Amino acid sequence: MTVIDSPLPDKEREIAGSALQATLVDLLDLSLVAKQAHWNLYGPRFRSIHLQLDEVVTTARDYADVVAERAAALGVSPDGRTTTITATSGVPAFAPGWTKDVDAVEALVRAFAAVIGRVRERIEETGPADAVTQDLLIGLTADLEKQSWMFQAENRR
C-alpha cells in the first residue's frame, strides 16, 4: 500500500527511495552526534566549537526533513525511528562522556567524511532514476563539505 501515486515508475522509485532512506538515517544520527558533542565538550575552544556544533545540528535536522518529505513525495515511507537509526546508520560511533575540543572536532571530521562518501555514491546512483532527488543530494553535499572544511581547518596545525 502507498499513500500517493508516485511520479516515478517502480524501479526508479526504489532506487531513489533507498538513497533517501539511507541519507535520512545518516543525517538524523549526525544531528544526535553533534548534539552529544555540543553538550560534552570542554577545552580552550569550548564556546566557539559549542556554537559551531549547533550549526551542524541545524543543517542535519533541516536536510533530514527535506529528505524524508522527498521520500514521501515519491510514495516511499521514510523511517527515522531510533531503532532504525541504531541499526543502519553510517556515522561512526561517538565515545561516551566528556570530550576534549580537539577530539570532538576530530570526531566530527570523521563523521562528515563517512556521510559525504556515502552521499556522493548516492548522487551517482540516483542520477538516472530521478533528477530531483539527485539535485537534492548535490545541494546537501555542498553544505556537508563546507562544514567539513571548517572543522578540518579548525584542527589543522
Add this chain to the structure above:
Amino acid sequence: MTVIDSPLPDKEREIAGSALQATLVDLLDLSLVAKQAHWNLYGPRFRSIHLQLDEVVTTARDYADVVAERAAALGVSPDGRTTTITATSGVPAFAPGWTKDVDAVEALVRAFAAVIGRVRERIEETGPADAVTQDLLIGLTADLEKQSWMFQAENRR
C-alpha cells in the same frame, strides 16, 4: 573525572543527574517519534496534525537541550546517542510505515502519557536533591500536559 565543580554534593548530584539523563532520552525519542508521525501521516486531518506534530518536535528538542545542559551544569555527562536512546527510552515504539491520522494521534497520546508519568515521578525524586532541577521538570510537565490535552481533544468523539 568531571569537567566542572558541581554545585551539588555527590548524592544529590547523582539523584538529579539520573533524573535528567532519563528525561533527556525520553525527550529525544519523543522528538524522533513525532517526526516519524509527521512524515508518515495520511487522512482527512493530514495538514492540521502534520503541523501540530512539528510543535511537539520543537518542544521536545528545546527541552532536551535545556535538560542536557542542566546535567552538564551539575557535572554529569549527558548521553543522547542513538544507542542510548534505543536502549533506555520510555517512549512506546511507533509502528513503521504510513499511519492514519487517528492512529498517529492515538500513538502520541500514549507517548505523552508515558513520558508525563515518568517525569512526574522525577519531580518527586529531585525535590529534596535540587530545587533547580525540580523546577525545570515542573515547567516541562506543564508543556507536555498541555500538548497531551490537545491531542486527546483531537481524537475525542
Add this chain to the structure above:
Amino acid sequence: MTVIDSPLPDKEREIAGSALQATLVDLLDLSLVAKQAHWNLYGPRFRSIHLQLDEVVTTARDYADVVAERAAALGVSPDGRTTTITATSGVPAFAPGWTKDVDAVEALVRAFAAVIGRVRERIEETGPADAVTQDLLIGLTADLEKQSWMFQAENRR
C-alpha cells in the same frame, strides 16, 4: 464526562481545578475592569495611566488563557462566560462613568489587592495537589504584585 485522561487523581484534580477556575474568573474580570478604566479615564495623568492600564489588560488576558488551558489539561472544563464572571468574581465592582486618574489608580490598587490575596491562598492549597498548577500561580503572583507596586507608587504622595 471528561475530554481527557487527567494526569491527576480525582481529589487532586478537584483541588487544582477549583483554584484554576476561580483564578480564571478573577483574571477575566480584572481585564474588563482595567479596560473600563482605560476608556473612562481623565485627569493630568491620562496618557500615562491609559497606557499602564493596557499592560494590566495584557497580563490578565494572557494569564487567563494559561490558567484556562491548564484546567483543560487537567480534565476540568473552564468556565469564562460573562454570567459566571458576574456571579463568582472576587474583583471589587468598578463605578460607572468617567473616572478621575487618581480614583482609577486607587480602584486598580484595590482590585490587585483582592486578586493577590485570593491567589496567594490558592498557592497554599494547590501545593500538595499539583506542583505544576502551584508553579503557574506563583508566576502569576509575581506579575500581579509587580503591577500592584507600580500603581501604589503612582498614587503615593
Add this chain to the structure above:
Amino acid sequence: MTVIDSPLPDKEREIAGSALQATLVDLLDLSLVAKQAHWNLYGPRFRSIHLQLDEVVTTARDYADVVAERAAALGVSPDGRTTTITATSGVPAFAPGWTKDVDAVEALVRAFAAVIGRVRERIEETGPADAVTQDLLIGLTADLEKQSWMFQAENRR
C-alpha cells in the same frame, strides 16, 4: 458631566452613543464566548477550530476597543463591565462544559448572526447622526460577515 466637548449636537450624540454602547457589549460578550469555545472544544477538528476561534477573539477585542474609544471621543462614557455585559448583551448564551467541534461552530454561527443583525440596524440608525460612527460600523460588519462565512462553510455538508 462629560469629559469632553462633543463634536456632535446632543441628539446625534445620543443616537451614535447608544449604537456604540450596544455594539461594545455585543463584542465583549462575543470575545468571551469565543474564548469559552476555544478552551472547551473537542473533536476531529480541534486544532483547526481552536486556532480559528482565537481569530474571532482578536477581532472582537480590537473592535471593542475602537468602538469604546469612539464613544469616548463623542463624549459618551462607554460601559464594558461584566454586569453590564450580562444584563444587555445580544449574543445567545453558550452552553457550559466540553463542546464538540460541530456544536461550537454552530454556536458561533448563531452568535455572528445575532450580532450582525443588530449592527446592520445600527448602520441605518447612525447614518444621519454621525458618518464617522456609521463608517466604523460598516467596517466592523465587513469583518464579522467574513468570519461568519468561514464558520458556516466549515459546518456545511
Add this chain to the structure above:
Amino acid sequence: MTVIDSPLPDKEREIAGSALQATLVDLLDLSLVAKQAHWNLYGPRFRSIHLQLDEVVTTARDYADVVAERAAALGVSPDGRTTTITATSGVPAFAPGWTKDVDAVEALVRAFAAVIGRVRERIEETGPADAVTQDLLIGLTADLEKQSWMFQAENRR
C-alpha cells in the same frame, strides 16, 4: 493644463479639490504647531505630552500626504508651500516661546476643534461630488476626534 485626465467632471473635481487643498493646509499647519509645542514644552507632564505631541505630528503628516496625493489623483495641483500655509490655514496661531504643559494641551484642543469643525463641513460638501474624497475625510475625522478626546481628557480636572 493638468497632468492627468481627472476621473471626475469639472464641477465635482473643483468641489473635491477645494476641500482637499484646504485640508492639506490645515494638516501641514497642525503638524508644525504640534512640533512647536513638542520642542517648547515644560512642566510636570513634559515627557508624557512631549511623546503624545509626536503622535499628532505623525497623524497630521501622514494624512497630509494622503490628502495631497488624492488631489493630484483628481487632477488638482496641491499647494503645501509655507506661504500658502501662512495665508490660508485655519489652525489658531500658537504663541512663541516656552510653553507650560497645561497651556500646550489647551492650545492643541483648540487646534483640533478648529480643524475638526472645518473637515466635518467638507464631509458634507464632498459627499455628492466624490464618495472617495468623502470617505477619506471621514477616516481623517475619526483620527482627529480620537486625538482631540485624549488631549481634552488630559486637561480635564
Add this chain to the structure above:
Amino acid sequence: MTVIDSPLPDKEREIAGSALQATLVDLLDLSLVAKQAHWNLYGPRFRSIHLQLDEVVTTARDYADVVAERAAALGVSPDGRTTTITATSGVPAFAPGWTKDVDAVEALVRAFAAVIGRVRERIEETGPADAVTQDLLIGLTADLEKQSWMFQAENRR
C-alpha cells in the same frame, strides 16, 4: 444551493454579487496584464516601471481576494477561472511581445481608466443594496485612481 445564509435579501444580494463578480474579473485580468508588461518591458525607464508594475500586481491581487471573499460572505460563488476572465473582463487587450516603456505606461493608463469607470458605476449601484460592498469599492477606487495618476504623470511630457 448556497453555502451560507446571506446577510442580504435576494435582490440586494444579486446586485452586490454581480458588482463583486465583475470587479473580481477586472482585477484578475489587471494583475495578468501588469505582469505581462512587467516581463516584456524595455527602454530607458525599464527598472523604474518594472518595479512600479509589480505594485499594480500586488494591489490587484490583494483586492481580488477581498472582493471574492466578500462575494462568498454574501452567499454568492465567485468565479475567477481563466475562461471566465477571458470571456467577461473589461480590461483592454494588451499587445503581445516586447513592449517599450512608454507604450506599457500608456497601456496601463488605459487599463486603469477602463476599470475605474466600471467600478465607479458599481459604487452607485451597490449603495442602496449593501453599504459594506459599496465601502469596499470606494476603497478600491482610491487605490486605483492613485496608481492611475502615477502612471499618467510618468508619461506626461
Add this chain to the structure above:
Amino acid sequence: MTVIDSPLPDKEREIAGSALQATLVDLLDLSLVAKQAHWNLYGPRFRSIHLQLDEVVTTARDYADVVAERAAALGVSPDGRTTTITATSGVPAFAPGWTKDVDAVEALVRAFAAVIGRVRERIEETGPADAVTQDLLIGLTADLEKQSWMFQAENRR
C-alpha cells in the same frame, strides 16, 4: 526582434523558450484554479484546506515569475495573458460554483498530476539545450511533487 542578445544559440533558445512558455501558462492557470478553490470551498476541512490552497497560489505565482524572467533572459518574450492561458493551459478545468473540500482536494491532485507530468517531460527536453533552464524546472518539480503529496495524503482514506 529581440530585446537582448541571447546567451544561447537559436535552436537551444527555441527549445528552452518553448518549455518555459508552456510552464508559465501552466503555473498561471494553477494559481487561478487554486484561488478559485480557496474561495468556493466548504466542508469540515474548510479552514485547513483554505490555507493550504493559498500555499499553492504562492508557489505557482512565485515560480511563474521566475520562469517568465528566465524566458526574457534568454531573449524569448513570455506570454502570460488570459487569452493565452485559456488557449494553451494544460491544467484540467475546474468546475464552477461551491466545492466540497474532498472534491477540491481531488481536483488539485489532478491538476498537480497534469502539470508535473508536463514539466518532467520538459526537464528531459531542456537538458541538452540549457542547463540553467533544466535546473530551474527540477527545482519547480521538487516543490510541485511535495505539494501534490500533501494533497494526496489529505484525501487518502
Add this chain to the structure above:
Amino acid sequence: MTVIDSPLPDKEREIAGSALQATLVDLLDLSLVAKQAHWNLYGPRFRSIHLQLDEVVTTARDYADVVAERAAALGVSPDGRTTTITATSGVPAFAPGWTKDVDAVEALVRAFAAVIGRVRERIEETGPADAVTQDLLIGLTADLEKQSWMFQAENRR
C-alpha cells in the same frame, strides 16, 4: 525666562542659538518644498524622483528635530511656526502648480545650494562657541551635500 540652566555662557549660547534657529527654519522649509515637488511632479522620471524627494523630506524633518532639540538643550526656545518660516527662510521660493521632473530637480539643486552655503557659514561661527553644535552642523552638511550631489548628477547631461 528660560526653561533650563544653559550649559553655555550667554554669548556662546546666543551664537549657537542663532545658528540653530536659522538652520531649523531652513530645514522645515526644505521639507515643505521637497513635499511640494513630490506631489506636483510629472515627466519620464516621475517615479524615481518622487521617491528621491521623500528621502529629502525624511532627512530635513529628522535634522529639524535634532536642531530644535539642541536649541532647547542650550536654553534657547526654537521657533518653527509657519509665520516664522515664511518670514526668515533662506530656501528659494518654489513655483506653484505641476512641475516637470527636470525643473523639480533643478529647483532642489538650488535649494540645497542655498541651505548648504548658509550652514557652512554657521559651522565657522559656532566652532568657538560650542563644539557640540558645530559637530551637529558638520554632520548635517555631510548629508545635505550627498543629496545635493545626487540631484546634480541626475540633471547633468
Add this chain to the structure above:
Amino acid sequence: MTVIDSPLPDKEREIAGSALQATLVDLLDLSLVAKQAHWNLYGPRFRSIHLQLDEVVTTARDYADVVAERAAALGVSPDGRTTTITATSGVPAFAPGWTKDVDAVEALVRAFAAVIGRVRERIEETGPADAVTQDLLIGLTADLEKQSWMFQAENRR
C-alpha cells in the same frame, strides 16, 4: 515609611527583603566585574571570551532589575548604589589592569562560585517566607550555574 502595602507580613517581608537586597548587590558587582574583564582581556581566546563576558553582563543586569523590583513590590527599598556595592558585595575582587584570557575565565569561575553559593542559601531561607521570591532565586540559580559550567568547561584541560 513604605511606598506600598506589602503583600507579606513583617517578618516574612524582612527575610525576603534581605535576601533580595544581598542578591541585588552581588549581581550588580558581577556585572561590573564581567565588564572589567570584557575590556581588559587579551590572549588567543580574546574574541570568544570577550563576547561570552557580555552574556554574563546581560544576565546580571537583567536579573538585578528583576530582583530590585521584586524587593520594591514587597515594600522593601532596594539599594544598588556604588557605595553599597563596595561595602557589601560577596563577589571576589578582580585584579586591575590587562588580564590574560585564562585568568579572566578563572576569575569568573570564582565569582560564579561565590554568588551561586550565597544565592543557594537564600533559596533555603526564603522558601517558608515567600514562594515568589524563592522561585525567582531558583530561576536565577539555573542561569548562573549554566554560565558557570561554560566558563569551567572553557578552562578545563
Add this chain to the structure above:
Amino acid sequence: MTVIDSPLPDKEREIAGSALQATLVDLLDLSLVAKQAHWNLYGPRFRSIHLQLDEVVTTARDYADVVAERAAALGVSPDGRTTTITATSGVPAFAPGWTKDVDAVEALVRAFAAVIGRVRERIEETGPADAVTQDLLIGLTADLEKQSWMFQAENRR
C-alpha cells in the same frame, strides 16, 4: 606592559587615557544612580519618570562601553570596578530609600550638571592630544545635554 601598540605618543595617550578613565567612572556611576532612582521612585509621575530613567541607564551604559573600549584601543587599561567608582566618581551621592518623583528629577538634574561640566573640560583637554577621543566626548555631551534638558523641563514650574 601594554596589550597593544598605541596609535598615540606617550604624552597624548596619557592625556586622552586620563580623560577616558574619568569619564568611564562618571558614566558607570550615573547608570547606577539612575537605576537606583528607577527602583525607589514614587509620586504621580511614577510611570513616566520610571521609564525616562531607564533611557538614562541605556545611554550611560552604552557610552561607558564606547569610552572603555576607546581607552583600550589607545593602550590604556580601563578601570570600571566598584571600588574605583566609589573612590573617583564625580557624580553627587544619591540619598537612600524611597524617593519622591520631584526629588528624583532634581537629583538627576544635579548629576547631569556635574558630569556635563567635567566632560566639557575634557573636550578642551583632549583636542590637541587626540581628535578621535575629543569627537567621542562631543557626541557624549550632545546626548547628556539633551537628557539634562528633558529632566529640567520636567521639573520646571
Add this chain to the structure above:
Amino acid sequence: MTVIDSPLPDKEREIAGSALQATLVDLLDLSLVAKQAHWNLYGPRFRSIHLQLDEVVTTARDYADVVAERAAALGVSPDGRTTTITATSGVPAFAPGWTKDVDAVEALVRAFAAVIGRVRERIEETGPADAVTQDLLIGLTADLEKQSWMFQAENRR
C-alpha cells in the same frame, strides 16, 4: 600542503579548483567595476541605475564568497588578492572618471557578457569532475543572465 582532505581525487580537484579560482577573480572584479560605475554615474537615470548597480555588487560579492569557500572545501586555496585580480580577470576594463548612465549600462552589459561566456564554459568543464561545483556555477549563471537581461532592456531603444 593542503588544509583539508579533499573529497575529490587530484585530477577532478584540479579541474574544479581552476574553474572556481577563475570565477572568483571575475566576480571580485565585477563587484569593483559595478561599484566604480555606482559612484561615477550621471545622467537622467542616475538614481535608478545607481541602485541597480548595487544589486550587481551584492550578487557578485555573495557569489564570490560561495565560490571561494567551495574552493577551500575542495582543498584548493582561493586567491582573491588585488594583484591576482588585476593579472587574471576576464572582465573588460572600465574607463576612469565620470560616466554617463547610458555608457555605464553599456559597460555592464559587456562585463556580464564576458563573465557569462566564461562561466558557461566552466559549467561544461566541471560537470564530469564535480557535480557540486557544476551546480553552483549553474545557479550563478541564472543570476548573471537575469541581471544581464535587465541592463540590456534598460539600454534597448
Add this chain to the structure above:
Amino acid sequence: MTVIDSPLPDKEREIAGSALQATLVDLLDLSLVAKQAHWNLYGPRFRSIHLQLDEVVTTARDYADVVAERAAALGVSPDGRTTTITATSGVPAFAPGWTKDVDAVEALVRAFAAVIGRVRERIEETGPADAVTQDLLIGLTADLEKQSWMFQAENRR
C-alpha cells in the same frame, strides 16, 4: 569636466579629494585582504577569526562607500578599480596560500597599522580644507583603531 558644482573652492577640493581617493584605495584593499584571510585561514582559532575577519570586511566596504560618495559630493571622481588599487594601495601585501590563524592576525595588525597611520595624516591635512571630510576620517579612525586593538589583543601572549 565635473558632474557637480563643488561646495569647496579648487584648492580645498583638491586636498580633500586626494585624501579621500587615497583612503578609498586603502579601504578596498583592506577588504580584499581580510576576505583573503577569511578564506585561507586554519588553526585552532579558525571559527573565531573567520567571523572576526568578516567584520573587518563589512567595516572596510561600508566606509569605502561613504568615502567614495564624499569625493563625488565634492566633485571629485573616485577611482576604485582594481588596477588603481594594485598601483596605489598602502596596505602591505598578503602572502598567498593557506594561512595559520596567528599569522593572519599578525598580518591584519600590520595592515591596520599602515592604514591608520596614513588616515591619521589625512585628518591633519584635511582639517583646514573641509571639516566634513575631516570628521568622516575621524569616525573611520575610531573604527579602525577599535578593530586593530581587538586583533592585537588576540595575538598578545
